Amino acid sequence: MKSNIADLHAFVSVARAGGFRDGARISGLSASGLSEAVRRLEAQIGVRLLNRTTRSVSPTEAGYRLLERLSPALSEIEAAIDVAHGLRDQPAGTLKLNVPVSVARLVLPAIVPGFLAAYPDIRLEVIVEESFVDILAVGCDAGIRYDERLEQDMIAVPIGPRQQSFSLGASPAYLDRRGRPEHPRDLLGHTCLQGRFPSGTAMVWEFERDGEVVRVDVTGPLTVQLGGATDLLVDVAIAGTGIVPLFEDWLRPYFESGALEPVLEPWWQRFTGPYLYYPGRRLVPAPLRAFVDYIKDVPSSDRARIHVPAASTPRRKSRL
Numbered sequence: 001m002k003s004n005i006a007d008l009h010a011f012v013s014v015a016r017a018g019g020f021r022d023g024a025r026i027s028g029l030s031a032s033g034l035s036e037a038v039r040r041l042e043a044q045i046g047v048r049l050l051n052r053t054t055r056s057v058s059p060t061e062a063g064y065r066l067l068e069r070l071s072p073a074l075s076e077i078e079a080a081i082d083v084a085h086g087l088r089d090q091p092a093g094t095l096k097l098n099v100p101v102s103v104a105r106l107v108l109p110a111i112v113p114g115f116l117a118a119y120p121d122i123r124l125e126v127i128v129e130e131s132f133v134d135i136l137a138v139g140c141d142a143g144i145r146y147d148e149r150l151e152q153d154m155i156a157v158p159i160g161p162r163q164q165s166f167s168l169g170a171s172p173a174y175l176d177r178r179g180r181p182e183h184p185r186d187l188l189g190h191t192c193l194q195g196r197f198p199s200g201t202a203m204v205w206e207f208e209r210d211g212e213v214v215r216v217d218v219t220g221p222l223t224v225q226l227g228g229a230t231d232l233l234v235d236v237a238i239a240g241t242g243i244v245p246l247f248e249d250w251l252r253p254y255f256e257s258g259a260l261e262p263v264l265e266p267w268w269q270r271f272t273g274p275y276l277y278y279p280g281r282r283l284v285p286a287p288l289r290a291f292v293d294y295i296k297d298v299p300s301s302d303r304a305r306i307h308v309p310a311a312s313t314p315r316r317k318s319r320l
Contacts, residue, residue: 010037092121107160169260191242192218
C-alpha cells in the first residue's frame, strides 16, 4: 500500500503538536489542509489514527505505533534531502536541537550568533527540555546532554566549556543571619533550596575536596522543577530565604554583583562539559554537519583543564 508522503507528514505534525491549529502553525500549512490529509490517510489505511474532541487531539493506539515508526523514517528522508542540499555552495535547511535549559542559557549564546552569521541559509530550532528523549522520535536532528546521559550508539562531540562545576550561593544577609558553612555537613542546619528533574529525581548535593566525596541529604521549604522555574530558586535565594545550588556559570553574575555570596567554594564539584550527540547510523543532514564542523573550530578556553582525580589519591565517600 502506497501512501502520500505529504499525508504522512501531516499526520506527524498534528500528532506531535497535539492539535490541528498548532500543527498548522508549526508546519506552515492550513488546519483544514492538515485535517483533510489525515482523513485521507485514515481512509486509505482503514484505521482511525487520531482521537478528536473539541478540546484536544491525541493519537489512538494505532496512531502511536505509526508515529513511532514514521518519525525516524521521515527524519531519514529529510536528512537525505539535506545531504543533497549540502552539495550547494552553502548548506541550507533546518537544524533542530534538543537541549536542557542550562545549555540554552550557558553554552549556546556563545555559539549561535556566529554560527547563524556563518550559515545564513540554515534555520536553527532549539527545543528546551530537561528530560532525556529519543531525538529522532521527537523530530530533532541532535541533542546536547552530559556524558552520563548519552546512549552508547550515539556519536558525541564536545561542545562548550570542557569543565563546569556546581556551586552554592546565598545572600550576604542570609549568611550573616545563619552563619557561613565551613563543611558540607554544616548544610544540615541550613535552609536549602532544591531542584527536581522532570523524572522526579531530586538534584544531588554532592561535594569533593582532596579526594573526599560527600553527599548531603538536605531539606528546605522550596523545591522547583528544573527548567523554566530554575530562576525562581535564584530569586528566592537573593531575597535571603536560603542556599541555592546551580551551575557556577549561572550564579557567577550574582557573585560578581554581590547579590549572592559563594558558599563552600573549595568543595564545589567539577565535571566534564556537555556533548552534542546524534545517531551514527543515518545520513548526517547538511545543517548538522555544518554545526558539528563549526563547534569543532570554536576555541574552548578551558579545554585543557578537565578535572581528572589523581590516581594516587583514594576517593573517600561519606553521606550526611
